[in-house]
Amino acid sequence: MTPANTTTPPRRLELTVTSAPSNLATVRKAIESFADANRFDTKGVAEIGLCVNEAIANIIRHAYRGNENRPVHVTAQMEDRDGGRIVITLRDWGVGIDPNSLPRRAYDPLEPGGVGLICLQQWMDTVTYTPQADGGMLTTMTRRRMRR
Amino acid sequence: MPDSSKDINGVVPSIRHAGDAVVATLRGEIDLHNSPNVRNALLKFLDENKPKKLVLNLAAVPYMDSSAIAVLVEALQRMRKTGGKIYLTNLQPRVKGLLEIARLDSIFIVVPTEEDALK
Numbered sequence: 001m002t003p004a005n006t007t008t009p010p011r012r013l014e015l016t017v018t019s020a021p022s023n024l025a026t027v028r029k030a031i032e033s034f035a036d037a038n039r040f041d042t043k044g045v046a047e048i049g050l051c052v053n054e055a056i057a058n059i060i061r062h063a064y065r066g067n068e069n070r071p072v073h074v075t076a077q078m079e080d081r082d083g084g085r086i087v088i089t090l091r092d093w094g095v096g097i098d099p100n101s102l103p104r105r106a107y108d109p110l111e112p113g114g115v116g117l118i119c120l121q122q123w124m125d126t127v128t129y130t131p132q133a134d135g136g137m138l139t140t141m142t143r144r145r146m147r148r
Numbered sequence: 149m150p151d152s153s154k155d156i157n158g159v160v161p162s163i164r165h166a167g168d169a170v171v172a173t174l175r176g177e178i179d180l181h182n183s184p185n186v187r188n189a190l191l192k193f194l195d196e197n198k199p200k201k202l203v204l205n206l207a208a209v210p211y212m213d214s215s216a217i218a219v220l221v222e223a224l225q226r227m228r229k230t231g232g233k234i235y236l237t238n239l240q241p242r243v244k245g246l247l248e249i250a251r252l253d254s255i256f257i258v259v260p261t262e263e264d265a266l267k
Contacts, residue, residue, distance in 0.1 A: 020181075021179065021180040021181035022181045024179045024180055024181055024213075025177060025179060028179075043245075046242050046245065047245070050213060050242070050246065053179060053213045054213060054214055057179070057180045057213065057214070057215065060180065061180075107251075109250055109251045109252050109255055110221060110224075110225065110255065112218050112221070112222075113218075115214035115217050115218075115246070115249075115250045116213075116214040118249055118250065119214070119246070119249060122249060123249075
């Protein structure tokens with residue numbers, strides 16, 4: 001019998017959910033468990049979880065305009081580069097708007113919106129949006145296990 | 149009509165009066181799924197009661213996302229219109245981290261405990 005502390009952590013996670021807000025916690029917790037198993041520290045796990053929450057919430061609100069029955073395909077993968085990093089992808093089949101193409105306004109804490117974007121910018125190392133040929137968007141986020 | 153003093157869906161505040169303050173205890177994780185319920189109950193209560201001081205005890209809120217932050221900001225704006233103040237107490241680490249990155253930790257009055265807020 002293999003002791004629990006020598007078990008090889010999963011290298012890949014994959015799940016598909018509908019775009020219902022009730023699924024946010026399910027996906028977030030699955031990603032947090034994956035990051036935790038792959039030795040991200042507590043702060044890193046929490047920040048990655050919130051970023052996934054915010055990115056999927058954006059898909060629900062903007063790409064799917066509140067429709068709760070559309071698919072969101074989520075993957076998480078560990079890579080060895082940069083001392084170990086997590087690569088998370090979110091695939092939607094929504095309106096295909098790249099958030100980076102939208103007009104930016106200066107962040108005002110007392111105005112609605114912008115908090116999710118700040119989290120993604122500060123807590124992930126990279127966030128890219130790739131329009132897909134069959135419609136929708138592939139959002140890819142990465143974060144190193146050890147950040148400076 | 150929903151009674152704002154009742155717990156709805158396990159998250160919406162249970163509310164009690166303490167002098168000229170109102171203490172609302174939130175409970176559970178708050179994200180886009182349940183933040184609309186929190187918003188409705190909280191804003192309805194503020195509109196009906198217009199308290200001078202609202203104390204939000206977040207001891208039992210281990211997690212919130214930006215939609216929950218938006219509810220807090222909206223409540224703050226509503227309170228400011230009537231000269232009221234909002235105190236946040238018992239912040240858990242994840243909630244504290246989100247408030248900090250949103251630069252709201254210096255806009256809300258954040259104190260360690262309910263008792264500190266009611267002094």
